[in-house]
Amino acid sequence: MKLIEVKDIYKIYNPGENEVHALDGVSLEIDYGEFVCIIGQSGSGKSTLMNILGLLDVPTEGEYIIDGKLSSDLTDDEQSEIRNKKIGFIFQGFNLIPSLTAQENVELPLIYRGVGAEERQSLSTSALEKVGMGHRMTHRPSQLSGGQQQRVAIARAVAAAPPVILADEPTGNLDSKSGKEVMKMLHELNEEGKTVILITHDNSIAEQSKRVIRIQDGKIIEDYINENIKA
Numbered sequence: 001m002k003l004i005e006v007k008d009i010y011k012i013y014n015p016g017e018n019e020v021h022a023l024d025g026v027s028l029e030i031d032y033g034e035f036v037c038i039i040g041q042s043g044s045g046k047s048t049l050m051n052i053l054g055l056l057d058v059p060t061e062g063e064y065i066i067d068g069k070l071s072s073d074l075t076d077d078e079q080s081e082i083r084n085k086k087i088g089f090i091f092q093g094f095n096l097i098p099s100l101t102a103q104e105n106v107e108l109p110l111i112y113r114g115v116g117a118e119e120r121q122s123l124s125t126s127a128l129e130k131v132g133m134g135h136r137m138t139h140r141p142s143q144l145s146g147g148q149q150q151r152v153a154i155a156r157a158v159a160a161a162p163p164v165i166l167a168d169e170p171t172g173n174l175d176s177k178s179g180k181e182v183m184k185m186l187h188e189l190n191e192e193g194k195t196v197i198l199i200t201h202d203n204s205i206a207e208q209s210k211r212v213i214r215i216q217d218g219k220i221i222e223d224y225i226n227e228n229i230k231a
Contacts, residue, residue: 001068003164003195004030004053009062011048011218022048023059024218030197032163035190037198037209045218047168050199054087054166055079084113088157092169094149096141096156102128103137106156113160127155131185147178154185158194165189168199183208 011023023045030036040046051057052064055071064071066082074082083089096105106124115123128134131151141149150170157165167186171179183205190196198209206212208229214222 001032002029002065003032003034003067004028005063005065006049006053007063007065009049009052009059009064011045011052011057012060015060021218023052026062026215026218026220028213028220028223030195032195033190033193035187035196035198035210036213037200037206037211038213038215039200039203039206040215041201044215046199046201046215048218049215050166050168050197053197054089055083084109085160086162087164087166088160088162090150090153090157090165090167090170092172094141094146094153094173096149096152098141101138101140102133102144102152102155105141105152106159109156110160115160123159124155127159128152130158131155145178146174147181150174150178150182151185154182158189163193164195164197166197166199169201170198171200171202171205179205 006026006028009023009026010021013020013022026049038046038049048057052059058071067086103124106127107120110120110123125134125137128137131154133148133151133155136144136148144152165186171182174182186196186198198205200206207226210226210229212222212224212226213220
């Protein structure tokens, strides 16, 4: 079964005379276990597409099917449940809560999922150790470098073991060394069986992906398997 099926999706802002087609008839399929990079310049529609894939926004027209379920048939609660249980989000801006420690930030989504305190502590500790942040669990974001904050954000995304990782420009605010480390982690997650969908404007990031979907002016202009993956 396909994980994701997007069928002729449009996203139109300001319908009427000055309407903007952020997405203009996009169709694609993503299988379980793929590592997919969606690449495009600013304004290409890639972030709009990511928001629809993550059930953070709805298309104006067309169908979005995730895990066999038509998104338009899902209630708000059902959509929230898929976001909580199926998708781990990683953002360019880290989106960590400044007043919380690294461990508390990782535990937050687990609280929403109703995970008990003891299990939360175990899962968050394990996730932070996995990304090499076991020694910084009690530090707050302001006490961490950008690369360390993104590691905490990755730990938060994977602590509950969601099958899908949706990463929006995850290396965008990082130096090249930290960016390479983040990409290595994403590849390791993919090797463990997670589906990774990566949004970027950076060609060098796309070159590290198994499948590349290039979007421009709201349309997919390329969708290919990358035979020459650069480590």
